[in-house]
Amino acid sequence: MSVAPLNTIADGYRRVASLGNPILDLSPITLLLSIILVIVVAVVGSGWVAPVVVSVVFVGIAYLAGRGTRYLINILKLWLVVGLLLFVLRALLVKGETVLIPLGPIAVTAEGVDEGLRFSTMVMAICGGVTLFFALVPMRHLTLALERLGVSPRASFVVLASFQSITDLGATARVVLDAQKARGIETEGNVFVRAKAFFPILAPVFLTALAATEERAIALDARAFNSRGPKTSLIQLRPTPAWEWIIVAVCALVAATAIYGGVVGWL
Amino acid sequence: MASSGKFASLMRSYGRLTIFLIPIGVAVNFVGGQIALLLKLPIYLDSIGTILVGAICGGLPGALVGLLSNAINSITSPPTFGFAILNIAFGLLAGYFGRLGFFRVWWKALLTSIPFAFIGGFFGALITIWIFGGLAVGGGAIVVGALTAMGMDLSTANFVAQIPMDILDKVPTVLIVYLIIKGIPKRLLVKLPLGWVYLGKPNPRAARPAEASAPIA
Numbered sequence: 001m002s003v004a005p006l007n008t009i010a011d012g013y014r015r016v017a018s019l020g021n022p023i024l025d026l027s028p029i030t031l032l033l034s035i036i037l038v039i040v041v042a043v044v045g046s047g048w049v050a051p052v053v054v055s056v057v058f059v060g061i062a063y064l065a066g067r068g069t070r071y072l073i074n075i076l077k078l079w080l081v082v083g084l085l086l087f088v089l090r091a092l093l094v095k096g097e098t099v100l101i102p103l104g105p106i107a108v109t110a111e112g113v114d115e116g117l118r119f120s121t122m123v124m125a126i127c128g129g130v131t132l133f134f135a136l137v138p139m140r141h142l143t144l145a146l147e148r149l150g151v152s153p154r155a156s157f158v159v160l161a162s163f164q165s166i167t168d169l170g171a172t173a174r175v176v177l178d179a180q181k182a183r184g185i186e187t188e189g190n191v192f193v194r195a196k197a198f199f200p201i202l203a204p205v206f207l208t209a210l211a212a213t214e215e216r217a218i219a220l221d222a223r224a225f226n227s228r229g230p231k232t233s234l235i236q237l238r239p240t241p242a243w244e245w246i247i248v249a250v251c252a253l254v255a256a257t258a259i260y261g262g263v264v265g266w267l
Numbered sequence: 268m269a270s271s272g273k274f275a276s277l278m279r280s281y282g283r284l285t286i287f288l289i290p291i292g293v294a295v296n297f298v299g300g301q302i303a304l305l306l307k308l309p310i311y312l313d314s315i316g317t318i319l320v321g322a323i324c325g326g327l328p329g330a331l332v333g334l335l336s337n338a339i340n341s342i343t344s345p346p347t348f349g350f351a352i353l354n355i356a357f358g359l360l361a362g363y364f365g366r367l368g369f370f371r372v373w374w375k376a377l378l379t380s381i382p383f384a385f386i387g388g389f390f391g392a393l394i395t396i397w398i399f400g401g402l403a404v405g406g407g408a409i410v411v412g413a414l415t416a417m418g419m420d421l422s423t424a425n426f427v428a429q430i431p432m433d434i435l436d437k438v439p440t441v442l443i444v445y446l447i448i449k450g451i452p453k454r455l456l457v458k459l460p461l462g463w464v465y466l467g468k469p470n471p472r473a474a475r476p477a478e479a480s481a482p483i484a
Binding site: 074078082089092093123126127130131134154157158159161162163164165166168169170173177187191194195197198199201202203205206207209210211213214216217221226 | 283284286287288289290291293294295297298299301302303305306307308309312315319331335339341342343344345346412415416421439443446447450451452455458
């Protein structure tokens with residue numbers, strides 16, 4: 001590699017980390033607070049309008065951040081798999097006076113449909129907020145921001161290493177599966193035959209990972225993982241500008257209004 | 268956060284290897300679930316890592332594995348987080364049984380599946396009723412729906428559907444945990460916080476309270 005690209009890579013770490021979009025560059029903490037406050041609006045507003053509006057707002061934010069299409073696909077999957085099921089089951093099973101469609105022993109009632117719409121859209125608005133947060137915030141930025149608030153770097157390590165281990169062990173599992181198939185373990189057939197294949201796949205995956213922890217412990221020790229002094233970090237987070245806190249304040253105001261409105265009764 | 272310093276020292280008391288085993292436990296939970304799907308098994312097998320880490324490292328690391336697994340799962344499927352408390356309880360309980368040596372003998376390990384299934388089934392059903400009003404998501408919801416349609420009351424239907432499903436899930440889970448622990452080489456067992464249980468040694472901390480610090484990693 002020539003010197004010029006190396007310099008650009010190094011320069012990337014000399015500046016404050018930026019993902020090149022004002023929404024993606026929001027501080028994880030202010031973004032988290034804002035999303036929670038917006039979810040509060042969806043939860044306290046009665047009926048299904050508030051949660052649906054909130055969900056649409058989340059999709060809008062995702063598009064502004066340039067992650068819209070992927071987010072929309074994920075959230076639509078959730079609506080179809082979770083939301084629809086929640087709605088249908090409630091519509092069918094909640095007992096009510098006004099029968100819309102009688103179906104033998106059960107019936108779709110107006111109360112059931114109302115309750116189903118309300119509950120499923122509310123759960124979906126919460127899901128939308130959670131998935132939006134993780135679609136916008138890289139995990140390392142989140143853990144770094146939490147470290148700045150005083151969370152132990154060990155906690156960051158455990159969280160980040162968990163994500164990495166899921167990928168790594170998943171890859172090992174596929175290798176072991178192929179190896180065991182080559183040695184004649186049956187992965188097809190009836191349930192018992194297939195169940196017998198489970199242990200010979202999982203056990204080597206775990207034991208390999210366990211054996212590797214020793215080396216990892218030594219490697220991290222050599223990098224002063226156990227030192228108690230202050231830690232530096234390769235990534236530099238942008239200092240949170242005041243306007244981000246203004247956004248949080250506005251969201252808090254909206255949430256407070258929604259709670260007040262819910263108590264007084266105009267939502 | 269004031270608790271982080273305390274937490275860090277508590278974690279340190281478990282020895283250095285534990286902090287590396289927690290991510291592996293989380294990954295085993297996921298990989299176990301994936302293999303079960305791949306082999307088209309009708310059970311989840313997604314708490315092996317929690318119980319395994321609980322059994323060899325202790326209750327708190329096990330509980331952390333459970334909490335983290337559900338937290339990571341809820342990134343893509345947020346309703347999962349409602350059930351995090353179950354996975355935490357699995358970890359704590361596995362630590363307790365591990366300390367008592369239940370995972371040393373296969374039939375004792377098998378016995379632990381009863382409390383695990385009870386927690387998973389009974390309290391799982393309770394959470395479904397409290398948080399989701401009796402109708403949560405997942406394969407069980409359809410069974411519950413069908414039972415209710417047949418005239419069973421919603422709470423009973425939840426218990427009837429969940430407990431047998433959980434026994435089917437936890438019996439293979441604890442057997443796999445037992446077999447995996449049997450497969451851990453002695454030189455690694457020595458370094459694990461609860462390794463002494465499986466080596467048939469007395470508790471090193473109880474024997475020498477003066478050296479109550481962690482086992483050497």
